Amino acid sequence: MPEQDPSARPRIRELAEIGGRTDTRDVLAHATAQAHREYDDYFIVDIDAHVSEDHFWAEVLELIDNDVWRHIGMDQLGKFAGNNALLNIQPGMSQQSVGGRIGHQGRKEPLDGVTGHPFVGAARRGMDAMGLDYQVVFPSAMLLLGMHPQDEIEVVLGRAFNRWLTEVVLPQDDRLKGMLYLPYNTPEACEELVERYAGDDGIIGYTVCSTRNNPVHSDVYTRLYKLIEDSGKPLAFHSGYHWGDPSFAQLNRFLSMHALSFTHYNQIHVTNWIINAMPERFPKLRMVWVESGLAWIPFLMQRLDHEVLMRPSEAPGLTRLPSEYMRDMWYTSQPMERTSMELLEAGMKAFGAETQLLYSSDWPHWDWDAPSTITRLPFLSEQAKRNILGLNAARVFNLPTDRRKPAAQRVLQDRPGIS
Amino acid sequence: MSAAQHEIVVAGLADLEERERLVVEVDGVELGIYFHAGEVRAWHNVCPHQGGPVCQGKIMPRTVQTVREDRKNGGPAFHPSDRTIVCPWHGFEFDIGTGRHPSAPGIGLRPIPVRVQGDDVIVTIRGDQPGFPGR
Numbered sequence: 001m002p003e004q005d006p007s008a009r010p011r012i013r014e015l016a017e018i019g020g021r022t023d024t025r026d027v028l029a030h031a032t033a034q035a036h037r038e039y040d041d042y043f044i045v046d047i048d049a050h051v052s053e054d055h056f057w058a059e060v061l062e063l064i065d066n067d068v069w070r071h072i073g074m075d076q077l078g079k080f081a082g083n084n085a086l087l088n089i090q091p092g093m094s095q096q097s098v099g100g101r102i103g104h105q106g107r108k109e110p111l112d113g114v115t116g117h118p119f120v121g122a123a124r125r126g127m128d129a130m131g132l133d134y135q136v137v138f139p140s141a142m143l144l145l146g147m148h149p150q151d152e153i154e155v156v157l158g159r160a161f162n163r164w165l166t167e168v169v170l171p172q173d174d175r176l177k178g179m180l181y182l183p184y185n186t187p188e189a190c191e192e193l194v195e196r197y198a199g200d201d202g203i204i205g206y207t208v209c210s211t212r213n214n215p216v217h218s219d220v221y222t223r224l225y226k227l228i229e230d231s232g233k234p235l236a237f238h239s240g241y242h243w244g245d246p247s248f249a250q251l252n253r254f255l256s257m258h259a260l261s262f263t264h265y266n267q268i269h270v271t272n273w274i275i276n277a278m279p280e281r282f283p284k285l286r287m288v289w290v291e292s293g294l295a296w297i298p299f300l301m302q303r304l305d306h307e308v309l310m311r312p313s314e315a316p317g318l319t320r321l322p323s324e325y326m327r328d329m330w331y332t333s334q335p336m337e338r339t340s341m342e343l344l345e346a347g348m349k350a351f352g353a354e355t356q357l358l359y360s361s362d363w364p365h366w367d368w369d370a371p372s373t374i375t376r377l378p379f380l381s382e383q384a385k386r387n388i389l390g391l392n393a394a395r396v397f398n399l400p401t402d403r404r405k406p407a408a409q410r411v412l413q414d415r416p417g418i419s
Numbered sequence: 420m421s422a423a424q425h426e427i428v429v430a431g432l433a434d435l436e437e438r439e440r441l442v443v444e445v446d447g448v449e450l451g452i453y454f455h456a457g458e459v460r461a462w463h464n465v466c467p468h469q470g471g472p473v474c475q476g477k478i479m480p481r482t483v484q485t486v487r488e489d490r491k492n493g494g495p496a497f498h499p500s501d502r503t504i505v506c507p508w509h510g511f512e513f514d515i516g517t518g519r520h521p522s523a524p525g526i527g528l529r530p531i532p533v534r535v536q537g538d539d540v541i542v543t544i545r546g547d548q549p550g551f552p553g554r
């Protein structure tokens with residue numbers, strides 16, 4: 001090998017292993033590079049992200065408005081339950097990180113030196129690194145609360161989380177937005193929360209965690225739906241899993257249970273919503289279905305159309321086919337199944353993705369999607385990509401579309417993925 | 420060799436043997452260099468899935484399914500010698516030696532020519548190579 005001329009010697013920079021303590025900006029440096037090359041001028045709204053609030057669970061527990069439950073929560077926090085105090089998630093069955101292979105799931109990133117609340121600092125790092133203008137944050141650890149046998153706990157935690165979100169987190173950065181947690185097992189408590197927060201600018205919608213067995217068409221919810229419809233803000237059903245459900249308890253791998261359960265709960269709720277003609281009774285209520293991917297949507301459209309055509313007497317409130325009502329709803333993109341571009345394209349056409357699809361990252365969960373999952377789809381027009389990445393969300397959630405993020409190039413200059 | 424490509428010493432062999440993996444950026448191209456089973460390999464640090472920093476993830480033994488007598492399930496086990504590169508973004512795994520995904524051999528890492536001369540590990544980088552971060 002000839003000797004290299006020192007002046008022409010290449011610059012070699014070593015990159016470190018990425019793990020659970022790696023700075024978000026380093027984990028996402030490739031996404032920042034993608035933003036710089038491919039979508040820096042796009043307006044991007046991320047409808048579903050989870051900055052892990054369990055690290056700040058003590059702050060949420062402190063805001064519980066019932067002395068007894070607060071006492072029990074704080075007692076558990078310092079003992080066996082730790083950051084899962086009062087929650088019904090089962091840490092031993094939370095295998096999302098694939099044995100630690102995916103470090104950002106449940107990460108413990110040092111946040112010393114960030115300005116403001118560390119939650120906000122971590123979220124800002126993620127938003128800047130991915131090139132997001134806005135991000136809607138959602139609680140991770142509370143996703144299973146709908147299955148908690150103690151309704152009172154869902155109510156006190158829901159109220160405390162909403163206070164923490166609106167009083168501690170959202171005021172610190174108006175690029176962060178929230179969807180109010182609705183303790184759906186107790187409709188009266190939901191109504192009271194909607195009435196209290198309807199005018200809060202940081203709250204851009206309401207969320208029900210889909211993992212639960214409540215029939216969404218029940219009359220116990222009609223007042224709640226009317227209040228939400230009147231507020232002009234959308235209602236989102238955020239799906240999840242529940243390995244304790246007897247059907248899913250047959251599945252012996254996390255991946256199998258995860259693949260089926262996240263689509264299952266939203267399929268049940270959409271089916272009840274449509275077959276009971278709720279869109280006819282609440283025509284202005286904007287419905288958003290979160291984190292079930294996309295492949296289930298064309299399946300359910302065809303399946304329900306097929307059944308309704310044969311049994312119209314069982315869905316007498318419908319004046320259109322189920323697929324037509326489904327085309328009026330909104331869906332978030334992640335986790336977007338794309339091993340077959342033909343199927344994905346057909347599915348997107350079926351529900352009108354150009355106007356009805358909302359980009360979501362689900363960061364920092366293990367199956368998150370970068371904005372490039374949309375910009376790289378070969379069959380979408382430039383306008384469709386812009387709609388899906390942010391303009392549809394701006395319409396649904398009433399967000400201004402001026403640029404809020406720093407230039408990707410500047411983000412890379414400040415922190416070039418050194419690890 | 421075309422004018423657009425050049426050879427670069429990126430590591431010492433003894434050092435690489437000890438560390439098993441080294442990830443570097445050379446003039447804007449990111450790559451992982453691996454020593455495994457007496458062989459040296461170099462792969463672009465760009466995952467075929469979403470462009471993640473694949474070489475910066477964990478290195479794990481490949482997980483295999485064992486089968487007991489009468490075709491009964493013997494449970495998962497770590498392969499005694501096969502090692503995989505795990506992408507830290509979503510967990511795609513790739514064999515260190517072949518660069519192929521264990522369940523989908525059609526999906527794989529992009530190789531970078533690499534050779535050893537004495538103690539030098541030398542890679543060939545092409546200026547027009549699509550190996551820039553996240554591509």
Ligand code: FES
Pocket residue numbers: 466467468469470471472473506507508509510511
């Ligand atoms: S980018 Fe590598 S697994 Fe997704």
